[in-house]
Amino acid sequence: MPERPIDEAFVRQLLKVGLVTDQQLEDARLARAKRHTPVPLAQVLVERGVLTHSQRENIERKLENRRDEAKRLGPYRLLKKLGEGGMGAVYLAEGPLTSKARVALKVLPKSAAKEVDSLQRFLREVDSARRLDHPNIVRASGGGEDRGYHYYAMEFVEGETLGDRLRRQDVFPPDEATRVVLQIARGLAYAHAQGVIHRDIKPDNIILSLDGVAKILDMGLSKNMEGDLAYRTTTGVMVGTPHYIAPEQARADQDIDGRADIYGLGATYYHLVTGETPYQGSTAVEVIAQHLNKQLPDPRDVRDGIPDGVVHVLRRMMAKEREDRYADGRALIADLEVVLQGRVPDSQALEASRSTVAQPLPKEARERFRAVRRRRRPLQPSSRRPLWIAGAVAGLVLLLVGMSWRPAPPPRVEPKPPEVAADNTLKLDLGGGVSMQFIEVKPGSYLRGSDQPPGKEPWEVDARPPHPVKISRSFHLGKTEVTRRQFAAFVQDKGYRTEAEVLGSAWGRRPDGSWEDIPGNTWRSPAGFEPSEDDPVVCVTWIDATRFCAWLSEKTKREARLPYEAEWEYACRAETRGPWASGDTEASLGEYAWTLHNASSRTQRVGGKKPNAWGFHDMHGNVWEWCYDWSALYPRGEVVDPRGPNEGERRVMRGGAWYLEPVLCRSSTRALFGPSNRYTSVGFRVALP
Secondary structure, three states, X not given: OOOOHHHHHHHHHHHHHXXXXXXXXXXXXXXXXXXXXXXXXXXXXXXXXXXXXXXXXXXXXXXXXXXXXXXXEOOEEEEEEEEEEOOEEEEEEEOOXXXXXXXXXXXXXXXXXXXXXXXXXXXXXXXXXXXXXXXXXXXXXXXXXXXXXXXXXXXXXXXXXXXXXXXXXOXXXXXXXXXXXXXXXXXXXXXXXXXXXXXXXXXXXXXXXXXXOEEEOOHHHOEEOOOOHHHOOOOOOOOOOHHHOOHHHHOOOOOOOOHHHHHHHHHHHHHXXXXXXXXXXXXXXXXXXXXXXXXEOOHHHHOXXXXXXXXXXXXXXXXXXXXXXXXOXXXXXXHHXXXXXXXXXXXXXXXXXXXXXXXXXXXXXXXXXXXXXXXXXXXXXXXXXXXXXXXXXXXXEOOOOOOOOOOOOOOOOOOOOOEEOOOOEEEEEEEOOEEEXXXXXXXXXXXXXXXXXXXXXXXXXXXXXXXXXXXXXXXXXEOOOOEHHHHHHHHXXXXXXXHHHHHOEEEEEOOOOOEEEEEOOOOOOOOOOOOOOOOEOOOOOHHHHHHHHHHXXXXXXXXXXXXXHHHHXXXXXXXXXXXXXXXXXXXXXXXXXXXXXXXXXXXXXXXXXXXXXXXXXXXXXXXXXXXXXXXXXXXXXXXXXXXXXXXXXXXXXXXXXXXXXXXXOOOOXXXXXXXXXXXXXXXXXXXXX
């Protein structure tokens, strides 16, 4: 029987201090082997009189102290390794006993610490990171040295990098991409004001927390613009990642400044909205040469639904000459905020000839361009193989940090055109016999909100004061909530994994009415009940819902998104003014909604109850429905096409759910949840602008 690790350590210590002989150990092993149940070797030695209880306890205590010491660095207790790179490993660690807060601990290997250049670079990294304190930069705190290991602690962020997200679902909706880029632009503007540039902005160096906050990772390549020459780029040496590198970095210019970061962020923005890595090639040299000499296709030629404002900003961010880019982060931030309002910035447009981003193609040429791209055989490098420089570019020795890249997507079958019925309902084909129905909502006005104060539920938000709202443009809204069958078509087509699947759990309701984060609770198998394929999909986050909308837009060539809160209530009320679209009393709701009184503590098939006056099913009850908006208090007075603020912490949900009393499923009821919250009571409905 092989020796267990604890026994091996115990035996080594016994032999070291001379408490046993080899023969005594061999006899104890033979005696243990004859037993029917395994026991520690130490126990056998005590039973045979070779050791006393006191000797065993002293040795085991000493070994335990050594194991604890091996798991600690300074005041930090190591929990698990998160990753490893050329400049050391990163561990999830528990902070000092006074706080026990979890941190990410970056540790320099002993071998690297013996090299003067590596140690100085690591210490500069610590210095730069600790000087930066901004919500969009991963914060650094304490650092030190213990037993020859140099380390420093960083903020631990639960979430995933943009690179990981792109590997999951290829593309970001333009609005979400703009919000992420705006946050990173704020972080960069702050860092640049402190005299620090990053030099390697890319999707893998940006992490998106579970609450939707984007943060810059890895200041390891940062450069102090006001420090000594140790921080400066060595003549003839380039540092950066090929796909996102600024032309001046590719040339290994010595006077790199913050505009290189703006270019890298622009290349990241391009990747987010198009789903394609900026430039492709089999070697780093080939990719870098394209940054210097070739233009990228206009994003609107690659994918439909990308606003003109996005391209306006991208073209300047990715100008070939840095003098043509935004002078600093503040100007970029101002333009991005305008883009989020659905407008093109007033700043002067940059000529396409001066940018990496080309002029858009005429319509006929665009269709030919896309047809060629669909037929082109995609390159298939390893998804984790870095691109390394081999040789020289323009007489320079180029040192690169490798970057994995994604091949071009395979050709897709063109979707069937939407079917429009006589009553203006719209049917979109999802493939495989699965479709979605939408009903047109005409422009109009209504009284939004309620004069009733919110109840005691922690998620409920004030729906006061009642105020007139005008919807100025027609839109289509899903006739029902998105079903499990429809969501499965998306998952199968994209290979998508929801946040609950990635994280391994979601919140579910126990029989006693309490809610708990339950392992294995996902849209595929919700905890507590077995739904049909035509039940609404649940355990989906706001982020999952927007991914579905992005896929639907791509598949059907029809822009899709979550409804705005004002649109949702307008369609729910359907020209009614009472608490529910069914009438003024709870008794009337039973024929229209699944609530606590009739849903049997679970979701029910969509469309199983009567629709409201405009034909929409399940606007009350069944599942909560995500809206696009960030939360905000209602204004006073009339508003036209209101939308939530540009950023926030929680998103709006409407409609109530199967576990709630009817009073909490009113037309005006508002709930607020973080965009990554996932529950067996939460789904969504899709809007087509």
